[in-house]
Amino acid sequence: MSSRTHILLVEDNPADADLARDTLMRSNANIDVSVAKDGIEALDFLHGDGSWSKPGRPTLIVLDLNLPRKDGRQVLAVLKSHDLLRQIPVVILSSSDSDKDITSCYQLGANCYITKPEDLTSYREILDSLQDFWLHKVKLPRRDGHSIASGIGYGM
Amino acid sequence: MNDVSYSNDMVLLAVEACPNGMIMTDPNGTIVLVNAEVERLFGYTRAELLGSSIDMLVPPVIKAGHHEHRARFAAQPETRRMGAGRDLYGARKDGAQIPIEIGLNPIRTREGTMVLSSVVDISERKKVMQALAEQREELQRSNADLEQFAYVVSHDLREPLRMVATYSELLAERYENKLDDSADQYIHYVIDGAKRMQQLVRDLLAYSRIRSQAIVAEMIDAGAVVRIALDNLRVAIAESHAEVACDPLPSIRADESQLGQVFQNLIGNALKFRAERPPRIRIGAQPRNGKCEFHVEDNGIGLEKQYEERVFQMFQRLHERGRYEGNGIGLAIAKKIVERHGGRIWFESEVGKGTTFFFTMPSA
Helix, strand or coil: CCCCEEEEEECCCHHHHHHHHHHHHHCCCCEEEEEECCHHHHHHHHHCCCCCCCCECCCEEEECCCCCCCCHHHHHHHHHCCCCHHHCCEEEEECCCCHHHHHHHHHCCCCEEEECCCCHHHHHHHHHHHHHHHHHHCCCCCCCCECCCCCCCCCC | CCHHHHHHHHHHHHHHHCCCEEEEECCCCEEEEECHHHHHHHCCCHHHHCCCEHHHHCCHHHHHHHHHHHHHHHHCCCCECCCCCCCEEEECCCCCEEEEEEEEEEEEECCEEEEEEEEEECHHHHHHHHHHHHHHHHHHHHHHHHHHHHHHHHHHHHHHHHHHHHHHHHHHHHHCCCCCHHHHHHHHHHHHHHHHHHHHHHHHHHHHHHHHCCCCEEEEEHHHHHHHHHHHCHHHHHHCCCEEEECCCCEEEEEHHHHHHHHHHHHHHHHHCCCCCCCEEEEEEEEECCEEEEEEECCCCCCCHHHCCHHHCCCCCCCCECCECCCCCHHHHHHHHHHHCCCCEEEEEECCCEEEEEEEEECC
């Protein structure tokens, strides 16, 4: 039984995925980050479909909106209409700051919406405060299911 | 020749030579007088016209209604000026229809009320107007296309730019002092370029968004709008030890956030382009030709008249980079907002003494 936190990052752009993972892991050694590079991969992992024998239960999901195959809004809609998966907080991390995207994400049940900052300093600040809030400040429900996700997406 | 017949002759000559077509009809609508222009316009000879019904000159599709029009006019005859905003057509002998403008004058005689119609061929005018309308439409379309293009480009550029900016910063952080001096320098050139481009793209987006946003014009208190703008600028005001005075301002009909942006950009410029002395800024307004004319006056470095055009253009800077921040978008945005409200923006300035920007907005 591991007490490590596990973040599922759904992001199609490898440069963005690297940046997010490096930034998250830089300030917290007790964290695993796995990356799904599109909506299908993310949902397979969470449902335990495809190559997974058991559904994955990350502590937190960080979701980009514009993804190939199944985009972020569709993933969000599936997550938030699923009895168990809806318990996992979903943070939208998108480059869009349009009112339309922001509203529709909260409408679908996103737990918070963040616009990707354009410079490194603000990017780190926002990811640090995100971690501090969701992983330390708030109480989350107990998780069942595996939370180790090596072998999905880009791996480590 | 006596005086009466002489003046009768003159009148007939005048009617005959009139550049408008002149047609007189009797109470039954029978043509009793035409001039040369009518023959030319409709292609009938005078002999064909005289004694015939005026209906022969009316296009078949409106002939039925024309009777009623005539009856109504006969019941309440009054002078009707040319072209009261209606598209009228006349029928030529060859069947062609020509766009015309008609003026009607009732003339009371012993034989009843005659009608003198004055007819002008407006084909040329119509052609010109149509060409103008088409041109205007085309211009509006290409303007809208351009703005849509600017919006899409600036929006889509942000994503890859963010990559360049953050990764060049990461490179600098990890490898600074580990490569040689020129490598460090090059990395900083990349960072600097990326940051400048990000700012340009942000400005371009802000500019192109003005049009995509609908104007929400409501009666708003301009004084309150200025107070918000000043509050947004409080850091810059404190840093420059500026003294800002605002006269009582009226309520006007405008988009609140856009008017706020105009004031913020103008006051921001007054703070930015200050002289050695602490800035003194005065904001006021006065009614002018049914509009409200605002002004923002400063005691800054001033602006030469020759730059009148350039200062309002996008990305035009009058000073070298590094001396003053910004991309020169503030006045372009202000101008665009003012013009979208149907106003005008300009400035008066004396180099070394200060500048006053003026702009007009609808009062109500």
